[in-house]
Amino acid sequence: MYDIPTLQGATVDSKEIKFKCRDCQVYYGDNHAIKDVSCDLQDKTVTAFIGPSGCGKSTFLRCLNRMNDTIDVARVTGDFMLDGENIYDKKVDPVQLRAKVGMVFQKPNPFPKSIYDNVAYGPRIHGLAKNKAELDEIVEKALRRGAIWDEVKDRLDSSGTGLSGGQQQRLCIARAVATEPEVLLMDEPCSALDPIATAQVEELIDELRENYSVVIVTHSMQQAARVSQKTAFFHLGNLVEFGDTGQIFTNPSDPRTESYITGRIG
Amino acid sequence: MSQAGERPHIVSSYDRELESIQTHIMKMGGLVEAAITDAAQALVDRDVERAEAVRSADKAIDALEELITEETSKLMALRSPAGVDLRMILSVMRISGNLERIGDYAKNIAKRSIVLADEPDVNESAAALRRMAREVELMLKDALDSYIQRDEELAEVVIARDREVDQMYNAVFREFLTYMMEDPRNITHCMHLHFIAKNYERMGDHVTAIAEQVVYLTSGQRPDNDRPKADMTSEIKLEE
Numbered sequence A: 001m002y003d004i005p006t007l008q009g010a011t012v013d014s015k016e017i018k019f020k021c022r023d024c025q026v027y028y029g030d031n032h033a034i035k036d037v038s039c040d041l042q043d044k045t046v047t048a049f050i051g052p053s054g055c056g057k058s059t060f061l062r063c064l065n066r067m068n069d070t071i072d073v074a075r076v077t078g079d080f081m082l083d084g085e086n087i088y089d090k091k092v093d094p095v096q097l098r099a100k101v102g103m104v105f106q107k108p109n110p111f112p113k114s115i116y117d118n119v120a121y122g123p124r125i126h127g128l129a130k131n132k133a134e135l136d137e138i139v140e141k142a143l144r145r146g147a148i149w150d151e152v153k154d155r156l157d158s159s160g161t162g163l164s165g166g167q168q169q170r171l172c173i174a175r176a177v178a179t180e181p182e183v184l185l186m187d188e189p190c191s192a193l194d195p196i197a198t199a200q201v202e203e204l205i206d207e208l209r210e211n212y213s214v215v216i217v218t219h220s221m222q223q224a225a226r227v228s229q230k231t232a233f234f235h236l237g238n239l240v241e242f243g244d245t246g247q248i249f250t251n252p253s254d255p256r257t258e259s260y261i262t263g264r265i266g
Numbered sequence B: 001m002s003q004a005g006e007r008p009h010i011v012s013s014y015d016r017e018l019e020s021i022q023t024h025i026m027k028m029g030g031l032v033e034a035a036i037t038d039a040a041q042a043l044v045d046r047d048v049e050r051a052e053a054v055r056s057a058d059k060a061i062d063a064l065e066e067l068i069t070e071e072t073s074k075l076m077a078l079r080s081p082a083g084v085d086l087r088m089i090l091s092v093m094r095i096s097g098n099l100e101r102i103g104d105y106a107k108n109i110a111k112r113s114i115v116l117a118d119e120p121d122v123n124e125s126a127a128a129l130r131r132m133a134r135e136v137e138l139m140l141k142d143a144l145d146s147y148i149q150r151d152e153e154l155a156e157v158v159i160a161r162d163r164e165v166d167q168m169y170n171a172v173f174r175e176f177l178t179y180m181m182e183d184p185r186n187i188t189h190c191m192h193l194h195f196i197a198k199n200y201e202r203m204g205d206h207v208t209a210i211a212e213q214v215v216y217l218t219s220g221q222r223p224d225n226d227r228p229k230a231d232m233t234s235e236i237k238l239e240e
């Protein structure tokens, strides 16, 4: 008998767990938006959150870098262990946390400043560079990681808002990676982009996977299927199914997942 | 296994396209069943006209396969099917391929029966072949039923039955070998009869493959057990 390598052979499952989430609840006032969610998010893996609008994808994503702290009515409970440390612990500084767990939003939101300053902002406030030369180095590295260096290296002083939508989004990704995060959260990062810009960002996400744990919320199931190795399906605040992306899209085990991915009336 | 496959799609034209492909498969299945019956009957009755009809009916089977390939590839490109839809499309492509091959074997049997119409009978051989035809035909009918009803259990029964066809083939193989050794004048028609038996044996394999698709479609799993293989003729030697 020959040993035939299987498609599952890529040993995604041996990856370290970056985030261990247990019994998580989120309330907005009386609205129970996340119900008893537990999951493990792996390092060096792209995890996609999918599900119908309002099912809680963004809410859960925002728990991972305490962005819900900024929403008055929001109340979060449960364990969110990042490398074994609960990020909701009193001794954790949310600003430091957000450098470690970066976020990219739906609408590209560069600061109305130069391309250079957009990227240098984070490293400056976190004191990551001792001098101008070091800062230059950090900025270049981040712009390269954001796959936009070649397009902007000759105009670092021009405004970030003058770039195209796709370039702005890659600039925002560069800005997020400039603080050397370990986790990158992306909330529908391509929904304002055309197909070419979307493909470029997807290619970038695939490259980022080498160094980071990436979590992406997307309303495009094709996108989830294309970019992720793990997929989580949310429905009415519940995490219904979480598994290998290939399995979720060919042979989901829950009928609610099946209805959603096949476009059926659920 | 989820039951989502029974719910309609939000986009109803998607359902209509899937139904259209299903209809083609069933039509193809019906034509192939008829081809098996007619080819077997033509052989028994030495009915050249009927044999010719089987040969020309094969064109319709081929055309349906092409139509199915065209519609499935279009659906793949335009709808990006997932989950149970993806599994259905993948099975349909394979099943239509299997049906097309079975049709070819029936056509080949019909061709040989035209030659054999002028040859003498060899003992009970026609009856043995008739039994093989009957078994394969019933297996195909059950395989197609299991597909329509998404009946995994019935599909498993079909898979297990392939063994019987293999054993029938072993038996007639030995029989023909004996006749040919007894009298070299038997060689021409025994060779044709042997190829006919071999065609039935191959049909059984393709029917089994169809049943395996049903298992995949309903469970999402490939049948894990090795297929029962009872065709021993590849190891038979003339001298004992």
Ligand SMILES: Nc1ncnc2c1ncn2[C@@H]1O[C@H](COP(=O)(O)OP(=O)(O)O)[C@@H](O)[C@H]1O
Pocket: A028, A031, A033, A051, A052, A053, A054, A055, A056, A057, A058, A059, A060, A071, A073
């Ligand atoms: N800032 C907020 N204040 C109050 N309720 C909110 C807020 N954000 C989201 N919600 C509610 O929480 C639920 C989940 O929303 P959300 O996480 O945005 O879903 P998704 O990202 O899956 O579309 C919805 O019922 C929504 O109305």
Ligand SMILES: [Mg+2]
Pocket: A057, A058, A059, A217
């Ligand atoms: Mg959202």
